[in-house]
Amino acid sequence: MATIEDVAKAAGVSASTVSYVLSGKRSISAPTRRRVEQAIATLGYRPHAGARALASARTEVIGLTIPLRSGIDVPVIMQFAGGVVTRAREHSHDVLLLTQDDLEGLERATNGSMVDALVVMDVEADDARIPILTRSRQPSVLVGLPRDASGLSCVDLDFEAAGRLAAQHLSELGHRQVAMLGAPPEVVDRHTSYVDRVMRGFAEGAPDHGLDAKVVSCPGAPAEVARVVDELLAEAPGTSGLFVHNERALPHVLSSLREAGRSVPGDVSVIALCPEDVALAQQVPMTAIDLPASTIGSLAVDMVMARLDGGQHAETRLLTPVLTTRGSTARH
Amino acid sequence: MATIEDVAKAAGVSASTVSYVLSGKRSISAPTRRRVEQAIATLGYRPHAGARALASARTEVIGLTIPLRSGIDVPVIMQFAGGVVTRAREHSHDVLLLTQDDLEGLERATNGSMVDALVVMDVEADDARIPILTRSRQPSVLVGLPRDASGLSCVDLDFEAAGRLAAQHLSELGHRQVAMLGAPPEVVDRHTSYVDRVMRGFAEGAPDHGLDAKVVSCPGAPAEVARVVDELLAEAPGTSGLFVHNERALPHVLSSLREAGRSVPGDVSVIALCPEDVALAQQVPMTAIDLPASTIGSLAVDMVMARLDGGQHAETRLLTPVLTTRGSTARH
DNA sequence: TTGAAAGCGCTAACAG
DNA sequence: CTGTTAGCGCTTTCAA
Numbered sequence: 224m225a226t227i228e229d230v231a232k233a234a235g236v237s238a239s240t241v242s243y244v245l246s247g248k249r250s251i252s253a254p255t256r257r258r259v260e261q262a263i264a265t266l267g268y269r270p271h272a273g274a275r276a277l278a279s280a281r282t283e284v285i286g287l288t289i290p291l292r293s294g295i296d297v298p299v300i301m302q303f304a305g306g307v308v309t310r311a312r313e314h315s316h317d318v319l320l321l322t323q324d325d326l327e328g329l330e331r332a333t334n335g336s337m338v339d340a341l342v343v344m345d346v347e348a349d350d351a352r353i354p355i356l357t358r359s360r361q362p363s364v365l366v367g368l369p370r371d372a373s374g375l376s377c378v379d380l381d382f383e384a385a386g387r388l389a390a391q392h393l394s395e396l397g398h399r400q401v402a403m404l405g406a407p408p409e410v411v412d413r414h415t416s417y418v419d420r421v422m423r424g425f426a427e428g429a430p431d432h433g434l435d436a437k438v439v440s441c442p443g444a445p446a447e448v449a450r451v452v453d454e455l456l457a458e459a460p461g462t463s464g465l466f467v468h469n470e471r472a473l474p475h476v477l478s479s480l481r482e483a484g485r486s487v488p489g490d491v492s493v494i495a496l497c498p499e500d501v502a503l504a505q506q507v508p509m510t511a512i513d514l515p516a517s518t519i520g521s522l523a524v525d526m527v528m529a530r531l532d533g534g535q536h537a538e539t540r541l542l543t544p545v546l547t548t549r550g551s552t553a554r555h
Numbered sequence: 556m557a558t559i560e561d562v563a564k565a566a567g568v569s570a571s572t573v574s575y576v577l578s579g580k581r582s583i584s585a586p587t588r589r590r591v592e593q594a595i596a597t598l599g600y601r602p603h604a605g606a607r608a609l610a611s612a613r614t615e616v617i618g619l620t621i622p623l624r625s626g627i628d629v630p631v632i633m634q635f636a637g638g639v640v641t642r643a644r645e646h647s648h649d650v651l652l653l654t655q656d657d658l659e660g661l662e663r664a665t666n667g668s669m670v671d672a673l674v675v676m677d678v679e680a681d682d683a684r685i686p687i688l689t690r691s692r693q694p695s696v697l698v699g700l701p702r703d704a705s706g707l708s709c710v711d712l713d714f715e716a717a718g719r720l721a722a723q724h725l726s727e728l729g730h731r732q733v734a735m736l737g738a739p740p741e742v743v744d745r746h747t748s749y750v751d752r753v754m755r756g757f758a759e760g761a762p763d764h765g766l767d768a769k770v771v772s773c774p775g776a777p778a779e780v781a782r783v784v785d786e787l788l789a790e791a792p793g794t795s796g797l798f799v800h801n802e803r804a805l806p807h808v809l810s811s812l813r814e815a816g817r818s819v820p821g822d823v824s825v826i827a828l829c830p831e832d833v834a835l836a837q838q839v840p841m842t843a844i845d846l847p848a849s850t851i852g853s854l855a856v857d858m859v860m861a862r863l864d865g866g867q868h869a870e871t872r873l874l875t876p877v878l879t880t881r882g883s884t885a886r887h
Numbered sequence: 888t889t890g891a892a893a894g895c896g897c898t899a900a901c902a903g
Numbered sequence: 904c905t906g907t908t909a910g911c912g913c914t915t916t917c918a919a
Contacts, residue, residue: 224666224692226912237890242914252888269666273614274912276605277895287652291637298629305623308654317660317669318652320619322640328649334556334601336896337649360556445838471836474806478838504803506777506810558896569906574898584904606896609911668912890919895912902907 225266233262245270276336285316285527286338288352290323290345295410296470299516300344302498303366306520307342314528326351333359340527342366342520346377348414362530364523367416374537376530378523381541382417385512386424387431388544389466389494392510394432396492397555398464401429402437402455404476405468411440421468421496437462443471445478452479463555468496477506488553494546502549510552512544557598565594577602608668617648617859618670620684622655622677627742628802631848632676634830635698638852639674646860648672658683665691672859674698674852678709680746694862696855699748700871708862709871710855714749717844717876718756719763721798721826724842724878726764728824729887730796733761734769734787736808737800743772753800753828769794775803777810784811795887800828809838820885826878834881842884844876 231238236255243249244259251259262268276282287307289300308318319338321328323345329352332338339361343352346367356363357373364376386403393401403425405411406418422438429436437459441451455462465480467473473495477487485491487507495502495511502511522540529535563570568587575581576591583591594600608614619639621632640650651670653660655677661684664670671693675684678699688695689705696708718735725733735757737743738750754770761768769791773783787794797812799805805827809819817823819839827834827843834843854872861867 224668227914228912238913239891239915240889243889246914248915250888255888267666269663271609271912272667272669273605273608274895275914277603277609277897278912278914280895280914282605284651291633291640297633301623301629301633304652308623308652312654312657312660317664319616320636320640320650320652322644325644328644331601332649334599335604336556336601337604444836475838478810504776506807559898560896570896571898571907572905575905578898580899582904587905603896606911607898609913610896610898612898612911888919891917893914893916895914898909898911900907900909903905 224271225268227268227270230259230262230266230268233266234258280336282337282339283316284319284338285311285524286319286321286329286332286341288321288323288325288329288341288343288345292323295345296497298470298501299498299514302516303344303520306517307524309517310521310524314524316524316528326355329355333361340364340531342523342527346416348416348419362527364527366519366523368420368539368541369416372537372539376526376537377539378519378526379417379541380514380519381544382420383424384541385496385544386421386426386466387428388512388546389496390425390428390432390434390436392494392546392552393464393466393492394429394434396464396552398434398492399555400435400459400461401464401466402439402459402462403466403468404439404441404451404455404472406440407442407469407471408440418468425466434464435459441467441469441472441476443469445475448472448475449479449482452476453483456483456485463491465491465493466496467493470497470501473497473501473509474505488551492552492555494552499547502547505551507551508549510547510549512546515542518542556603557600559600559602562591562594562598562600565598566590612668614669614671615648616651616670617643617856618651618653618661618664618673620653620655620657620661620673620675620677624655627677628829630802630833631830631846634848635676635852638849639856641849642853642856646856648856648860658687661687665693672696672863674855674859678748680748680751694859696859698851698855700752700873701748704869704871706869708858708869710851710858711749711873712846712851713873713876714752715756716873717828718753718758718798719760720756720844720876720878721828722757722760722764722766722768724826724884725796725798725824726761726766728796728884730766730824731887732767732791732793733796733798734771734791734794735798735800736771736773736783736787736804738772739774739801739803740772750800757798766796767791773799773801773804773808775801775807777807780804780807781811781814784808785815788815788817795823797823797825798828799825802829802833805829805833805841806837820883824884824887826884831879834879837883839883840881842879842881844878847874850874
């Protein structure tokens with residue numbers, strides 16, 4: 224591979240001049256710049272990432288932890304990761320993929336100077352990674368809201384407000400007996416922050432709007448979804464409004480209702496909390512609170528970059544949920 | 556951050572000794588090793604990745620290109636990526652995430668010495684990345700089968716055999732008029748290699764088994780799936796066997812059939828080509844040819860690692876498809 | 888506007 | 904079994 228020295232020779236300048244042409248950190252005469260750029264092009268020169276990181280203490284890489292475990296909403300993760308990668312490239316950074324529960328990997332990435340900054344997904348209420356992150360010298364942003372952020376930046380949809388909004392909307396449609404079908408039990412048990420928050424928002428918002436509400440967690444497998452729906456309808460036959468925060472279960476909820484002889488939205492109104500494309504891909508286009516995963520991903524990168532080169536202080540940003548009315552809800 | 560020099564001082568040895576303790580490349584006396592390990596632990600020392608890469612010409616990172624564009628089967632991608640990351644860690648490598656169509660990123664990663672090796676997903680028949688990869692000095696493995704692999708390693712499910720297997724199975728069940736619902740048009744147009752191969756396998760295998768077969772591409776949106784299914788049943792009302800290679804469309808195919816008054820498997824047998832968990836998550840547990848995405852991911856990493864430290868030559872590995880009979884097929 | 892030179896932190900001969 | 908030393912390729916003062 225061509226080195227900066229090769230380029231310098233070919234252009235008849237010193238290595239430092241080549242470096243400055245690349246970084247733009249000092250002014251270069253037009254002819255010199257031209258010759259250097261020429262040499263770079265003909266040699267196909269690319270700076271050696273390791274050498275650059277060593278000399279500049281900057282890697283141009285950000286770390287992204289993503290969950291690969293069970294029960295998660297895969298499309299949401301992908302959209303989020305897409306947002307992160309795309310935005311990172313716009314800040315001319317690459318992305319190092321770390322897995323959620325690999326604490327060792329997180330230490331390696333930070334202390335080993337593999338990354339300039341970190342985006343951490345799917346934060347739990349008491350996340351074991353928080354102490355590692357506060358100790359690290361790289362800025363990081365948590366996607367989610369831990370019990371104690373310890374001065375770290377956070378970004379997420381305001382899931383609690385989303386829960387309240389769902390309750391409010393069902394109330395405004397005239398429903399009185401409602402229920403929420405939440406994440407699978409294994410996810411609820413992990414106390415992943417957004418799961419807790421949306422459940423709390425709905426459970427607390429419902430009474431405020433005069434609703435009688437049940438909140439149950441819901442597995443993803445079709446047979447189990449049917450069981451949960453049947454149980455719910457048996458226990459509270461008057462249920463006419465449903466709030467579903469479980470992407471995998473969503474299609475089966477709709478079929479289960481149908482098979483139980485309840486039409487949507489005729490007998491039961493259903494609000495989903497999911498990305499827009501998922502809402503539109505159901506048998507009935509769903510009235511839904513949008514989960515703007517890609518936007519959150521971009522935002523996370525913007526925030527962490529701002530701290531990196533602006534030295535800005537930590538902040539928490541919660542996006543206001545937006546509900547779009549489609550075909551799955553009606554007046555009661 | 557502590558450097559190797561700090562560790563050396565703390566342990567009363569030279570930096571090279573610390574390095575050798577870490578790499579195991581020469582024998583160290585027990586007491587020395589103990590003191591060094593002690594010092595490493597108390598200082599929380601981690602080698603600087605860039606410095607190491609510069610000195611050793613090894614990054615301990617592999618690049619992974621994943622598609623983020625539309626029409627892809629998201630769960631398959633995630634499972635695949637999971638397999639890659641997990642296996643990479645077992646070879647003590649991290650993973651740098653690259654996006655599918657970022658040719659510039661691929662060059663940066665290889666020529667900029669950011670990675671030791673590359674795993675490239677979702678290869679197209681004439682993939683623009685192949686020339687870049689053949690030029691690069693890092694080994695790479697393509698997931699998929701391009702028209703001309705140019706001496707690069709390839710790994711994939713034998714999708715052509717999968718197509719034939721589906722035809723054969725439908726034939727053995729006594730079906731005569733069958734059809735395949737393939738990937739969305741935009742994916743077919745890209746000539747992603749596996750899409751072409753499974754269609755060819757089915758189209759060519761069907762006549763060999765005495766089948767009258769139609770092959771159509773199929774969008775993912777529910778309304779469109781319904782349209783495609785209805786058209787199919789209108790043109791070929793005798794169709795009693797279906798082979799679906801489209802994860803997003805799969806649930807809607809089942810509902811469309813039901814709404815068209817055809818029961819599964821009573822009137823129509825349906826074979827899916829998808830990961831096992833997807834097959835089990837449908838309303839009817841699907842007879843399916845497994846798409847072992849995670850396994851392929853692991854395998855890709857193993858292959859690329861073997862070339863890295865064994866100097867082995869390139870090879871192409873195609874996994875034999877396996878069909879599992881479940882509730883969506885019956886004798887005709 | 889440019890060049891020379893001192894590192895950045897590590898690895899791997901080479902020497903003992 | 905261990906230490907000394909010469910780079911790896913780049914960035915960034917310092918000097919002109």
